Amino acid sequence: MARQTVELQRPERWDNPFSPDLTPEDIERALGIPPLSEIDPETFPATASLRDIIRNDTRIRRFEPGDIVVREADYGNSAFVILEGTVRVILRPRLPAEMLGRKAERRRSVWQAVRQLWSNDTLPEVRDVSRYRGDSQVRLTLADGDEFRLSLRDPESVVEDHFTVPMKEGEMFGEIAAVSRSPRTATIFSETPSLLLEIRWQGLRDIRRRDAKFRDKVDQLYRAHSLEVQFREAPLFGKLGPDQIAEVSRATQFASYGDFDWHTTYKALAGKQGSERLEDEPIIVTEDQLADALIMVRSGFARVSQRVDHGHRTVSYLGPGDLFGLGEIVHNWKHDNKVTYQHTLRATGSVDVLRVPASVIVEHVLPGLPADRLPPPITPRTGSRSAWRPDDIAGKIEPGMLEFLVDNRFINGTASMVIDTDRCTRCDECVKACAASHNNNPRFVRHGQKYGHFMIANACMHCVDPVCMIGCPTGAIHRNVEAGQVVINDDTCIGCGSCASACPYSNIRLVGIRDEAGGFILDDQTNAPLEKATKCDLCADQIGGPACQRACPNDALIRINLRDLDRLAEWVNR
Amino acid sequence: MGEPVKSFTLRLRRNLLATGLLAALAILGYAALSATLAHENFVTGWILASIIALLAAYNLRRNLPFLPLGSSSGWLQLHIYLGFLGVLFFVLHVGIEVPTGPMEIGLATVYGLVAGSGILGFIMARTVPERLSRRGEEVLFDRIPKFRRQLMDRAESLALRAVEETGSTTIADYYTDRLRPFFDGPRNYLGHVLEISRSRHQLLDEMRDLERYLNDNETAILREIAELTRAKDDLDYHYALQSMMKRWQFVHVPLSFALLILVLLHIVVVYAFA
CATH class of the missing domain: 2.60.120.10 (Jelly Rolls)
Incomplete structure (x- = not known):
């Protein structure tokens, strides 16, 4: 029997523009402001003109005084051009985690740890609702459309107490983090009411490719701010003098x-x-x-x-x-x-x-x-x-295992949970320990892809390239600046699920939350149950470190950086 | 996370050596004590009671995973080797005579059961995981009933399809008589524990024998059912071994508590009447 075919138009690059609301006036305005006004439109092909890029890869965002535009250490995928108003870059000292809507990781005391024995809730996913109404140092506001935004409660005092630099109309920021997929290096907030043009990375990439001047500018910024530091920190280049570093940096291509x-x-x-x-x-x-x-x-x-x-x-x-x-x-x-x-x-x-x-x-x-x-x-x-x-065979790891790790991109994990199923008695002590350390809620599933007798369990791997962070509207999911774990601030998570759908490894789960009486907490407007994203936090607040690994009686489980092949080989061949 | 990786061979050698040395020391010490006509039973009794308390403390560690009390694997190693030393002290304490009196008999029996179940658990922990790894899909114990149900539904719909598509009832009859009871719940528990796969082969042989009477369409359907039969048998295998491991804990742990109570009673009685 002949198979019936379904014909569909091939999806195009701009089927989903960044913002459907951009008007021709907005585009004109954007094109009239540096650095976009300095770009030569003639270098772009007719099929992807500069105007097309602005139309499809940008959006206009309005910020109120105190609104945080980008946060230090976040992974961003867009840059901003100031159309109106002033923003401030906070250079030093760094803002505390709480002021950025992050979880301040504090280890429990021994007493607080012991208290978990009797204070853990018996029902799943119980939350202290008063926490969500608490006097936080940031405000979570609903801006234009459905966009959530973090705002500083007292931006004036931040300016007084910190060394900050203003940026004005026609200036651009965030391009290095966007094109190099690296963390933002500073927090920037809106000082006055401001209008910013946000350019997503695809647009930046195309502009950079077509316009030599723009490319040189971005590259020059990167060379000046990041590259020389990177070389100085690399062991191979560590002994070079400043002139040599500069020489190497100049000759380097991206x-x-x-x-x-x-x-x-x-x-x-x-x-x-x-x-x-x-x-x-x-x-x-x-x-x-x-x-x-x-x-x-x-x-x-x-x-x-x-x-x-x-x-x-x-x-x-x-x-x-x-x-x-x-x-x-x-x-x-x-x-x-x-x-x-x-x-x-x-x-x-x-x-x-x-x-x-x-x-x-x-x-x-x-x-x-x-x-x-x-x-x-x-x-x-x-x-x-x-x-x-x-x-x-290179090293002491089977080639098949290497292929498995690379093919499935598990090499992204800095704290992957690897289980040796030849040692694992399936006692679930790891799951019980995880639950006991998270108010009776296990934060991983003892299941996952296997190579031979090694399983990469469905536990957050705390990735080098944490794609889950891209797109979090409130920045609730973030990397702990000190210890490096990827954690979720339950207080600022709005349960949108963007992290869960972005995680390639399906290691983030959305759960309905309950109050202390056991009832589901409902959205006061829609009456739908409120959800929160949950995942392994590597027991960041526990005094003993990851409970799962310590709870395994058979040495079957390890949290391991899969980039460290020597350690992996040592463990596999132990 | 950055702790050094332990080599199992080195650890085994180190622990065996340490246990052997302690055992030798215990035997020599016991001989020396006996020669001095001291109350060696008080010494061995108290050491044995301390060992039992330490062995029981492992359960406490298991229930306090959030405290930095050392790794559970380290505790288990201590538990295993101390358990062997405990057997030695038990023999030194009791001698090789059969205990007399209900208290002593009860205590010795429970001790024997705890030690025996401990050794059995150790053997199972070292053999069962590999068996589970080598057969079937990795499956979480709690999800087994759901997967079993799914397999049965698929097998049943294939049997119905065979009737609809071919008008013949052979496969449906076979399914009703032989396969439905098989798919309906966990089967061949003991066979799986003892690694006897007669039942699986019997079903597969029966299906192969039936093939000669079937047309191509029916054969294809029966082969799909045979695949599901293999999957179900693998699921039963996981169920049997995993439930055996889980049930073992319900023997060893309560017996250990019973032993602790008896030991306490024994101490009270000894000091009351000695």
């Missing part, structure tokens, strides 16, 4: 690969074979390419693979700060027989890399590097590799 919104298509990968997944991953360099640059991963993840027979075997993966190609550059510096890259590097998800030319490394870095810091010599390979060569 490149982005992969899909910024990789989390939206992640679940569709589930049915794909390993080789199909590889085809979807953009190549950064191949192993036949001359090793002409040192690659440094700035954000995201990259798969390191090697050709074996007619396929590719994953041998490692790189994350932010990791280097690729140093061995080859050192080899070519010392030997006449030049080698190409020994591995292929691919973007797994969205990756930003820095390319430092090999000549710059040879001139500035290698001469000052002690011999013991140089990578081991390379033996150029000849002929094809067999796919079945146990002695060829």
